[in-house]
Amino acid sequence: MRASxxxxxxxxxxxxxxxxxxxxxxxxxxxxxxxxxxxxxxITVSDGIATFYKAVDQQLRAGHGYILTTYPIGETVTAPDWxxxxxxxxxxxxxxxxxxxESYYLGDDPRCRYLELAVPVEGLVVLDDKVKFQSCxxxxxxxxxxxxxxxxxx
Numbered sequence: 001m002r003a004s005x006x007x008x009x010x011x012x013x014x015x016x017x018x019x020x021x022x023x024x025x026x027x028x029x030x031x032x033x034x035x036x037x038x039x040x041x042x043i044t045v046s047d048g049i050a051t052f053y054k055a056v057d058q059q060l061r062a063g064h065g066y067i068l069t070t071y072p073i074g075e076t077v078t079a080p081d082w083x084x085x086x087x088x089x090x091x092x093x094x095x096x097x098x099x100x101x102e103s104y105y106l107g108d109d110p111r112c113r114y115l116e117l118a119v120p121v122e123g124l125v126v127l128d129d130k131v132k133f134q135s136c137x138x139x140x141x142x143x144x145x146x147x148x149x150x151x152x153x154x
Contacts, residue, residue, distance in 0.1 A: 001016065001017065001019070002020050003020045004021065005021070008022050009021040009022065010026060011024065011027060012026050013027065014027050032126055033126075034121065034131075037126045037131075048121050049118045049121070050120075050124070051096075051116060051119075052096060052117045052131065053094055053096070053098040053100075053115065053116060053117065054071060054092075054093075054095075054114070054115045055101040055102045055104065055107075055114055056113050056114075056115055057107035057108070057109050057113070058109055058113065062105070064106045067081060071117075074137075074139075076135055076137050077138060078092075078134060079092045079133075079134050082134040084125050084134075085125075086127065087127070090132070091125070091133060091134060092132060093131070093132045094119065094131060094136070095130045097146070098143070098144050098145070098146050101130075102114070102144075104130065114142050114146075116138075116148075117136040117137065
């Protein structure tokens with residue numbers, strides 16, 4: 001790949017050949033490590049609780065296959081099928097950004113809602129650009145930007 005002198009190039013593989021640009025080398029980042037992943041993705045963590053986002057349908061439901069989970073605002077939600085294996089399924093899933101959570105939205109209604117979740121860091125499983133976990137507390141509904149909706153939780 002060739003880039004002009006002022007182009008930022010994100011290098012994710014040592015196999016890539018880059019000419020020019022300003023190379024930002026990510027090859028030494030272990031994104032399978034939870035702490036590294038949280039820092040790398042700029043996730044807010046306070047007292048062992050991380051902030052994540054979930055896109056849900058108009059009835060605050062998400063999921064697919066045999067499990068459809070409801071995420072009531074202000075309540076704790078627990079995965080009935082929890083297994084900390086590092087693959088999709090077997091737990092609740094969320095992302096560090098509401099917009100990214102929308103890419104995982106599988107609802108029938110194209111108008112999804114976005115929820116802010118409080119998730120214990122202990123037990124998090126990294127799945128590329130999202131995480132899975134056993135339980136979370138649904139903090140509030142937010143805008144696509146992550147800002148709280150005006151006028152309260154709903």
